[in-house]
Every structure is written in C-alpha cells, then in structure tokens.
Amino acid sequence: MDRREIAALLAYIGRLDPRTIRTDQGEARDQLAQWHELLADVPTATPHGWDILVAARQHIRSSPYQILPADLARPWDSYRRDRLARHSDPTPSADPDDQAAWTAELAGTRRAVAAGLAEPAQARAITSGRDGIDPELEAMLEKVDSCIPPAARAALAPYRPARAAREAAMAQGRPDALSVRCEWCKAQPGEPCRRRRIGPDDGVRATAPRATPHPGRLDLAAAQQAQRTTQTEQPALA
Structure with missing residues (x-):
C-alpha cells in the first residue's frame, strides 16, 4: 500500500x-x-x-x-x-533446456499465487476404477487381457520360469498350483516351490526356487479346484 x-x-x-x-x-x-x-x-x-x-x-x-x-x-x-x-507447481510452458526461463516462470507463478493474483494450482488426484480411461488403451487391455504385451511376456518367460509355467497351466485350464500352500517346502501362496540342497551331514544347506511346483502341491490345487467346481454346480442343479 x-x-x-x-x-x-x-x-x-x-x-x-x-x-x-x-x-x-x-x-x-x-x-x-x-x-x-x-x-x-x-x-x-x-x-x-x-x-x-x-x-x-x-x-x-x-x-x-x-x-x-x-x-x-x-x-x-x-x-x-x-x-x-495449497499450491502444486504446474509444469512451466518454457523450454526445459532453458533453465533461466524455466526457473523464472516457476518463480513468477509462485509469486502470483502468494500475492493473491492467481489461484493455487491443485495436484491432479489419482482416480479409482476405470473411469476416464483412454478408450484406445481400454480396447488394447481388453484385447491382450494384460498390461504386458504378448511379445514382451514371451521374451520374459526364460527369466521367470515359475510364472511362465503358472500362466501356461491357467491358459490350458489346469489348476493353479501357486494358489495354495505347498505342504512339502512350505512355500506360501503366490511363491514358487523351492528345492533343498542337502549337505554331507544331511542338513539343509540352501534352497533354490523350482521352475515347476511339487507334485503334492499340484494335487492339492486340483482337489480345491474340483471342490469349487462341485460347489458351483450344486446350486445350478438345485
């Protein structure tokens, strides 16, 4: 004043x-x-x-x-x-390679907000659900049924054999062995089975992940899948 x-x-x-x-x-x-x-x-x-x-x-x-x-x-x-x-700095319109212009625009925006000449810029909230998704992206996701393209998934398969085997089993309609706990190696659901390395004194020296689950885990997953199928069919028959 x-x-x-x-x-x-x-x-x-x-x-x-x-x-x-x-x-x-x-x-x-x-x-x-x-x-x-x-x-x-x-x-x-x-x-x-x-x-x-x-x-x-x-x-x-x-x-x-x-x-x-x-x-x-x-x-x-x-x-x-x-x-x-309450202000979140918006991206300046100046060339990012021009550091002086970039900094000047950023500082000018802050001064205008602090002086009451401009409203604070609010950060965009992360929306939940699929509202507002790009139609092209949604069509692509429905087509490939995954955010990882098939070509990239195939290229990654040698580096994650357990997951590749799990996806192949699910694609063929076989039970998902990793959905249950392994009673042999105690692997939790979602984790691959592990094989034990036994030393000369019969003690476990180390463990390493298996590319395929233990047979007992496959049997348990198949039993649970059959039980779910039976429970689904019973109400329909009734």
Missing part, C-alpha cells in the same frame, strides 16, 4: 475505533509514516480472498486492544503461507 492507501485505512479504522485517531498534526504524520513502513508490502485487496479492511474489522471486533500494524501484517503472512501450502 502507498501512503494514500494507508491514510484511507487509518481513516476507516478511526471510524471503528476512535482510540487510533491522532488530532495532533505531528503525531498523525508519525503514525502515517510508521504504518506505511510496516505495511508497504501488504496490498489493500486481492482478487482471491484478501481484504485488509475485513482483517481490520475482524481484529477490532475480536480484540479489546488497540489495533497495531502487526495485527494486519500477521494475517497477510498467514494468507500467503496458506496459499503456497
């Missing part, structure tokens, strides 16, 4: 609280200089929510003490901090 705006502010405050009125010309001049020194960087109002007259009126209504310049500077500082806390 300039000195003319400070004078208008003091006149407004004097109407609400006569204690701030200075009748002596020298005291009034000193008061104007003091308030201008402390509030020179505080605007009268901004397009987005700040009004120093509202801040002054709220203080006079809520506090029994005579208003001081700091009572208006503090709300302005809180206003700036709140806006910057």
Whole structure:
C-alpha cells in the first residue's frame, strides 16, 4: 500500500475505533509514516480472498486492544503461507533446456499465487476404477487381457520360469498350483516351490526356487479346484 492507501485505512479504522485517531498534526504524520513502513508490502485487496479492511474489522471486533500494524501484517503472512501450502507447481510452458526461463516462470507463478493474483494450482488426484480411461488403451487391455504385451511376456518367460509355467497351466485350464500352500517346502501362496540342497551331514544347506511346483502341491490345487467346481454346480442343479 502507498501512503494514500494507508491514510484511507487509518481513516476507516478511526471510524471503528476512535482510540487510533491522532488530532495532533505531528503525531498523525508519525503514525502515517510508521504504518506505511510496516505495511508497504501488504496490498489493500486481492482478487482471491484478501481484504485488509475485513482483517481490520475482524481484529477490532475480536480484540479489546488497540489495533497495531502487526495485527494486519500477521494475517497477510498467514494468507500467503496458506496459499503456497495449497499450491502444486504446474509444469512451466518454457523450454526445459532453458533453465533461466524455466526457473523464472516457476518463480513468477509462485509469486502470483502468494500475492493473491492467481489461484493455487491443485495436484491432479489419482482416480479409482476405470473411469476416464483412454478408450484406445481400454480396447488394447481388453484385447491382450494384460498390461504386458504378448511379445514382451514371451521374451520374459526364460527369466521367470515359475510364472511362465503358472500362466501356461491357467491358459490350458489346469489348476493353479501357486494358489495354495505347498505342504512339502512350505512355500506360501503366490511363491514358487523351492528345492533343498542337502549337505554331507544331511542338513539343509540352501534352497533354490523350482521352475515347476511339487507334485503334492499340484494335487492339492486340483482337489480345491474340483471342490469349487462341485460347489458351483450344486446350486445350478438345485
């Protein structure tokens, strides 16, 4: 605010609280200089929510003490901090290789938000479900039934034999052995079976993942699959 705006502010405050009125010309001049020194960087109002007259009126209504310049500077500082806390820097339109222009645009946006000249840019929320998905991407996912293309899946198969065997079994309609716990090696569901390396003293020295599950795990998965099939068919027959 300039000195003319400070004078208008003091006149407004004097109407609400006569204690701030200075009748002596020298005291009034000193008061104007003091308030201008402390509030020179505080605007009268901004397009987005700040009004120093509202801040002054709220203080006079809520506090029994005579208003001081700091009572208006503090709300302005809180206003700036709140806006910057809610601001997520958008990607500048400047060339990223031009570091000076990139930084200048980023800093300019922040200054505009803090000064109340622009609204804070909110970060885009991650939406749940399949709402708003690109139609082309959705058609591709329905076609391949996976986010990994078939060619990439085939190229990865030698490096993950357990998963490749599991996918092949499921594609052929066989039971998924990794859906149950292995009673032999104690592998948990989703984990491949492991083979034990026995030392000369018959102690287990180490374990290594197997490319194929243990036969007992296959039998258990087949039994559970048959049980689920029977439970599904019974209501239909009833």
